[in-house]
Amino acid sequence: MAAIxxxxxxSDSGGGAGIQADLKxxxxxxxxxxxxxxxxTAQNTCAVTAVHGIPTQVIRAQIDAVLGDLDVKAIKIGMLATPEIIGVVADAIAGFDGPIVLDPVMVAKSGDALLAAEAIGALRRLLVPRASVLTPNLPEAARLLETNDAGPLNEVTAQGRALVALGADAVLMKGGHASGAICHDLLVGPEGVLAELTAPRLATKNTHGTGCTLSSAIAAGLAKGLTLKSAVQEAHTYLQGAIIAADDLQVGQGHGPVHHFHRVWPA
Structure with a gap:
C-alpha cells in the first residue's frame, strides 16, 4: 500500500514551486x-503577476473530500494567503492526528508577496501550534517573531526555540538566506538543537521552489513512517541533489526550478 x-x-503555473513542486x-x-x-497564481521564473484566492468553502470541501476518503499519513501546509484561508484550513484539519509540516510561505523567489501582512498573526496563532515541524527561512522566522533576521548560529537557535515556544513541536531553521560558504540548517526542539545539517552553498540562480520542495520531502518521509530527524535528513539530501542538478534543466529566464526528478531522469 502506498504511503499518502x-x-x-x-498553485504555481510555472511548475517550479507550490502544489506542483510538492507533488513532484x-x-x-x-x-x-x-x-x-x-x-x-499566475507565475513564472521571473515574477508573480496575479493571485486568486480559492473561495474558503471550496478549500474546505477539498480537505473534507481528501481526508474523508484517503488514508493520509502526513500533511504539508504551504501558501495560505489570507487570514480567512488560514482559519478554514485550521478548522478543517482539527481532527487530523498525523504529523503536520508547516512551511510559512510569505514571499516568492521573485520577491513577490504570497501572504498578506495581516495574515501573519493568524498563522502564528492558529497553525504554528499544530505543526509537528515548522520550516521557516530566516526572514520568515523573524517575521513570525516580529524581530530582526538571525545572524550567528546561536541567534538562529534562539529564534528556533522561540518559535517552539509558540507551540510547534520542532522548527527547521533554514540557512539559505544566510551568508558563508557552508549553509547550515538547524532542527530545533524545546531543549535546543536536535540536528545540524550542512551543505556547500552553491552558486546558482535556479533555486525556485526550494522551500516547497524541502517541506514536501519532509512530509513524504513522515508519511513513510520515518522519525522526524530521519525525514529531515532524507529531505535535505534529496534537495541538495535537486539543487545540484537544477542548472541542467534550463527552465525559464529568471530563478529556475530545482530538478525534482534528478534521481529518475537526467536533464
Missing amino acids: ALTIAG AMSALGVYGASVITAV
Missing part, C-alpha cells in the same frame, strides 16, 4: 501525493 501525503498550498517531490520519494489548492 496531502499538500495544502497554492512526494512522487520522487515514493509517496502518493494528494492536493488541496488554496490559491491560483
Whole structure:
C-alpha cells in the first residue's frame, strides 16, 4: 500500500514551486501525493503577476473530500494567503492526528508577496501550534517573531526555540538566506538543537521552489513512517541533489526550478 501525503498550498503555473513542486517531490520519494489548492497564481521564473484566492468553502470541501476518503499519513501546509484561508484550513484539519509540516510561505523567489501582512498573526496563532515541524527561512522566522533576521548560529537557535515556544513541536531553521560558504540548517526542539545539517552553498540562480520542495520531502518521509530527524535528513539530501542538478534543466529566464526528478531522469 502506498504511503499518502496531502499538500495544502497554492498553485504555481510555472511548475517550479507550490502544489506542483510538492507533488513532484512526494512522487520522487515514493509517496502518493494528494492536493488541496488554496490559491491560483499566475507565475513564472521571473515574477508573480496575479493571485486568486480559492473561495474558503471550496478549500474546505477539498480537505473534507481528501481526508474523508484517503488514508493520509502526513500533511504539508504551504501558501495560505489570507487570514480567512488560514482559519478554514485550521478548522478543517482539527481532527487530523498525523504529523503536520508547516512551511510559512510569505514571499516568492521573485520577491513577490504570497501572504498578506495581516495574515501573519493568524498563522502564528492558529497553525504554528499544530505543526509537528515548522520550516521557516530566516526572514520568515523573524517575521513570525516580529524581530530582526538571525545572524550567528546561536541567534538562529534562539529564534528556533522561540518559535517552539509558540507551540510547534520542532522548527527547521533554514540557512539559505544566510551568508558563508557552508549553509547550515538547524532542527530545533524545546531543549535546543536536535540536528545540524550542512551543505556547500552553491552558486546558482535556479533555486525556485526550494522551500516547497524541502517541506514536501519532509512530509513524504513522515508519511513513510520515518522519525522526524530521519525525514529531515532524507529531505535535505534529496534537495541538495535537486539543487545540484537544477542548472541542467534550463527552465525559464529568471530563478529556475530545482530538478525534482534528478534521481529518475537526467536533464
